[in-house]
Amino acid sequence: MSDVLKIGDKSYSSRLIVGTGKYRDFEEMRRALDASGAEIVTVALRRIDLSDTSKPSLLDSIDTDRYTLLPNTAGCYTAEDAVRTCRLARELGMGDLVKLEVIGDPKTLFPDNEALLAAARTLVRENFLVLPYTTDDPVLCKKLAEIGCAAVMPLGAPIGSGLGLCNPYNIRIILETVDLPVIVDAGVGTASDAAIAMEMGCAGVLMNTGIACAKDPVRMASAMRKA
Incomplete structure (x- = not known):
């Protein structure tokens, strides 16, 4: 495996x-980002109040000269909403790299696979x-690859659960099936979870809750950096 994570050009x-x-x-977020060594940080665009300029926003707190912003569509429940959010990110100057989420169930935050495919087709056509963000379904990941996605991000476990890779066999099949970076998204709760994913051949991992909700987010971010 290459020593770098390659997405597009x-x-x-860092693979975190x-x-x-x-x-x-x-x-606290700034300190954790620094300790993590990450170069890509993801931002839920729908959760940012862009109209309130009276106080600093999340975006004001991220050094965009240091980090690549990865706007995501968390909170979108239809393909149309997800596409609209990605277009807004582009209009705000965040570039073309997007993390696509179309939620199908508000309790588990599992994705709506049908809507995900529809949104992905539209966004790929728009360059x-x-x-x-997808389930660990090898067939679905293959379809997303065929559409032209830049990577696939199968969940390891439900978002925020910290359960690690619940079905490593499916992740292995995905790795064998798609010729794209496979980035484990959701459920990574410990540095050892991340190490297992990397040992399997995954290109990277995405982590939020495991760091942000740790007793000491900065120390947890540092541990993830060393995983």
Whole structure:
């Protein structure tokens, strides 16, 4: 495996992508991002109040000269909403790289696979670099690859659960099936979970809750950096 994470025409030395939600405050988030060594940070665009300029926003707290922003469509329940959110990210100057989420169940936050495919087709046609959050279904991941997504991001376990890779066999099949970076998204709760994913051959992992909700997010971020 190469020592870099390659997405589209860009390469990253860190294989850890980190989220920006659930921290106690922006300062804690900044310190955790720094400790993680991550180069890509994902931002839930629908959870940012872009109209309130009276106080610092999440985006003001992220050094965009240092980090690549990965806007995501968390909170979108239809393909149309997800596509609209990605277009907004592009209009705001965040580029073409997007993490596509179309939620099908508000309790588990499992994706709506049918809507995910529809949104991915539209976004790829519009020249977005699409990183879809998906179930660990090898057939679905193959379809997303055939559509032209830049990577696939199968969940290891339900979002926020910290259960690790519940079905490593499916992840192995996905690795054998698609010729794209496979980034484990959701459920990664410990540095050892991340190490297992990397040992299997995954290109990277995305982690938010496991860092942000840890007793010491900065120490947890540092541990993930060393995984």
